[in-house]
Amino acid sequence: MANSKYEYVKSFEVEDEIMFPNLIVVRVGGRHFQRFSEVHEFEKPNDEKVMNIVLFSSRRLKFYQRRASKVASIIVSFFTSVYVTKWKEFFPEKELKYPPSFHARPIVCASLEVLQEYLAWRQQHCHITNQHNTCLWELVKSGKTEKEALDILKGTQKQERNELLFQQFGINYRTLPQMFRQGSCVLKTEVEGIVKYSENGTPIKRMRKDPTIVHSKNIAGRSFWNEHQSLLKELGVFTKDVGKINSDYIRSFLFESKLMASTWIVIRIDGCHFHRFSEVHDFEKPNDEQALNLMNSCAVAVLQEFPDVVFSYGVSDEYSFVLKKDSQFCQRKASNIVSIVVSFFTSMYVMNWKAFFPQKELKYCPAFDGRAVCYPSTEILRDYLAWRQVDCHINNQYNTCFWMLVKSGKSKSEAQRTLKGTQAQEKKEMLAWFGIDDYNALPAMFRQGSSVFQVHIICSSTEIPSTAFLNIAIQKKTVHDMNISRMIGKHIVAEKYWLIMPVACIARFSLALKSN
Ligand code: GTP
Ligand code: MG
Secondary structure, three states: OOOOHHHHHHHHOOOOEOOOOOEEEEEEEEOOHHHHHHHOOOOOOOOOOOOOOOOOEEOOOOHHHHEHHHHHHHHHHHHHHHHHHHHHHHOOOOOOOOOOOEEEEEEEEOOHHHHHHHHHHHHHHHHHHHHHHHHHHHHHHOOOOHHHHHHHHOOOOHHHHHHHHHHHHOOOHHHOOHHHHHOOEEEEEEEEEEEEEOOOOOEEEEEEEEEEEEOOOOOOOHHHHOOOHHHHHHOOOOOOOOOOOOHHHHHOOEOOOEOOOOOEEEEEEEEOOHHHHHHHOOOOOOOOHHHHHHHHHHHHHHHHHOOOEEEEEEEOOEEEEEEOOOOOHHHHEHHHHHHHHHHHHHHHHHHHHHHHOOOOOOOOOOOEEEEEEEEOOHHHHHHHHHHHHHHHHHHHHHHHHHHHHHHOOOOHHHHHHHHOOOOHHHHHHHHHHOOOOOHHHOOHHHHHOEEEEEEEEEOOOOOOOOHHHHHHHHHOOOOOOOOOHHHHOOOOOEEEEEEEEOOOOHHHHHHHHHOO
C-alpha cells in the first residue's frame, strides 16, 4: 500500500459496522422500474420473468466485516450484474434498451422476532399491491381509464377487491400464480451432487447447498420456517406466529444515515476480487488498455445519468465520483446514493463489455463495492484525489517492474522479493535496465489514471473541436474556468463535451470543481 502525505484523508471515512448479533437484511429494489417496465413492455400487472428477490440475510455473516455500505453495495452490484447477464435468457426477443439499476438499503434486525415481523410485512405488502394492481389492469383492459380505475379502487377492502375480480372478470384471485400473490423465497437447501469422478469412473457424491426458489403463503409462519433446516441452522427457530403487523415498529429498524450537508460527497467504487477477474479474462499485464477504457466508458455514463456528479477519477478497478457540495440527490441518503451509483456502473460494465472485448466472453458476473465519504473543503477533496493519483503512480511503477521481472523469467515470489523495500529511484533503474528509459513515455492513462468531467465550450461555429485541440487547451490550463472561448472566438454555440483524459495534476482541476 502506498504511503503519501495525502493519506490523512482516510480519516474521513466513517465506520459503519453492524454489530453482532444483529441480523442484516439488504433490501434491493428496482430504480425507476415503472419506466423500465414500460419501455421493455413487461406484462401487467406481473411479468413472470421480472419478479425480483429482495432479501438477503445471515446471522453469522462476517462478509466484509459487516460493513453496511460494503455489504449492501456488493449485493446490489452482483444482483444487477446477474440481471443484465441473464436478460437474454428470459427475453430472447427483447433488446435491453438501457441499463437497469437497483437501489439497496441495509435493515438491521435486532432479533429474530424483528426479522419475522419484517418478512410478514413484506409479504403483506406483496399481497396488497398485487391484488390492487390485478384489479387495476383488469379494469383498464375492460375500457376504463387508469384514473377511473383508481377511483373505483380507492378505499376498497381486500374482500371487495376479491369480489370485483370474481364477479366482473371471472377471476378467482386464489388461483393466480403463487409467485405473483406471495412473492418468492430463495433458500439454500442441501442436495446431493457429483463433485468429481474417481479413476475408475465412479461418481463421487457429496452433499452441497444449492439455492432453491420456493413459494409459501406465509413465509413468516412457524410451519414454513421451522421445516427448513438451513433456516433453523443459520437463523434460528420461530417460536410464535406473527399477530398484527406493526409497520411503524418495523420501519424503525430501517438503517438510513444521511451524509453531512454542504460537504463534497465522494462515491468510491472498487471491483470485487478483480485480481481473479482480470486473470480469468486474461487482461494484459500490468495494464489492459481496453479494460481501462471500459471502466472509463462506464464513468462517462454515470456522469451523464447523474447530473450532480461533477468529476470523477479512475484507476485500475476503482472509480471515485464527486458529487457537488449542495447535492440533494436521494436526500443525501448514503445507502441510496451508493447503491444506485454502484448498480448503474455495474449494469453499464456488463452491457458495454462486448463493445470493448468483442472476442472475449464474460465468463462470470463482475461486481463492485462502494462507499460514500464526505469531504468538508475543496482542499481536502483535492488531497483525496491526489491520494488516489499518488497510489496510481506507485502501484503502476511497482506493477510495471513486477511484470518485467516475471517476463524475464523470475517467479512471482522472486519478483516480489526483488522489489521488496525498493525506492522509486531503484525502480527507475530497474526499468531502464529492461529498456524503459523514460517511464514518462508510458501511456499517461497507465501512469496517471483517468478523469471524466464535463467542459462547456463556446464554439465559433458548429464545428466540433478535435480531441487534440481539447488536449492542447487543457494543457494550457484554459479549462480551469471551463471556458475556452478565448481560444476560439466568442460567437456562441454552447456545447457540452465529455472529456476522458489522463490528468497530469488533479490539483489543477480544483478550480473547475469550485465553479460547479
Ligand atoms: P478487492 O477489491 O478487495 O475485492 O480485491 P481485488 O482483487 O479487486 O484487488 P484490488 O482492488 O486491491 O486491486 C485490483 C486488482 O485488479 C489488481 O491487483 C489487478 O490484479 C487487477 N487489475 C486491475 N486492472 C488491471 C489491468 O489492467 N490488468 C491486469 N492484468 N489486472 C488488473
Ligand atoms: Mg478491487
